[in-house]
Amino acid sequence: MSANNQALRSYDLSDQWIGHVDIALKNIFLRHETQRDYPAKDVDEGVLSEQHKQQSAALMRVNHAGEMAAQALYQGQSMMARDDSIACKLQAASMEESDHLNWCRSRLDELGEPTSKLDPFWYAGSFVMGVTAGAVGDRWNLGFLAETEHQVVRHLESHLQTLPEQDARSRAIVTQMCEDEQGHADLAEHLGAAELPKPIQGLMKLTSKVMTTLAKRF
DSSP states (O other), X not given: OOHHHHHHHHHHHHHHHHHHHHHHHHHHHOOOOOSSOOTTTTOOOOOOOHHHHHHHHHHHHHHHHXXXXXXXXXXXXXXXXXXXXXXXXXXXXXXHHHHHHHHHHHHHHHHXXXXXXXXXXXXXXXXXXXXXXXXTOHHHHHXXXXXXXXXXXXXXXHHHHHSXXXXXXXXXXXXXXXXXXXHHHXXXXXXXXXXXXXXXXXXXXXXXXXXXXXXXXX
16 A cells, blocks of 8 residues: 555544544534424323423433434444445445434433433443444444344334323334334345354343433433
């Protein structure tokens, strides 16, 4: 590789990292316009007791933390993808995850509750996992994505069972998120995702459990 090509490659990598840092800071600290309508826009706010508000807020805080992690995961994976078409599809899916992030944040605002104080930690850890998954090759990268989304779908379905019946606004948001996440899993499998070994799947479940437990409280 010539000196000029090496310099261009180094510049491109530096530019990518600067771009990802900018995206990270915006995701963690700023609110964005969503690409799609807020699912709860036309849904009436039910009469929620203080206990029900706290219950809904805890679950939506977990969902917001999960979407913060998803943003970072997709960014890391798309940066490391070998195939440009796969990178583009990952970036497109990231836009939907950005909608989820903002929907959850909006719902928390409505409930008068903050997002997780550990958001920067969720973002940083997931970005590292995304880069690592992408580094081992596109099939494993997609496999990691598919398994992540399958676990997220199960997690969201459990929230639909535990959210207060009266909280139709949160339910509308979670229902749309669940549909989108299943679509992301289907896309990854269509693109050739490899099935992850069971120990890796188990480690992912454990990591998710830790994040869920902490995000509910902090």
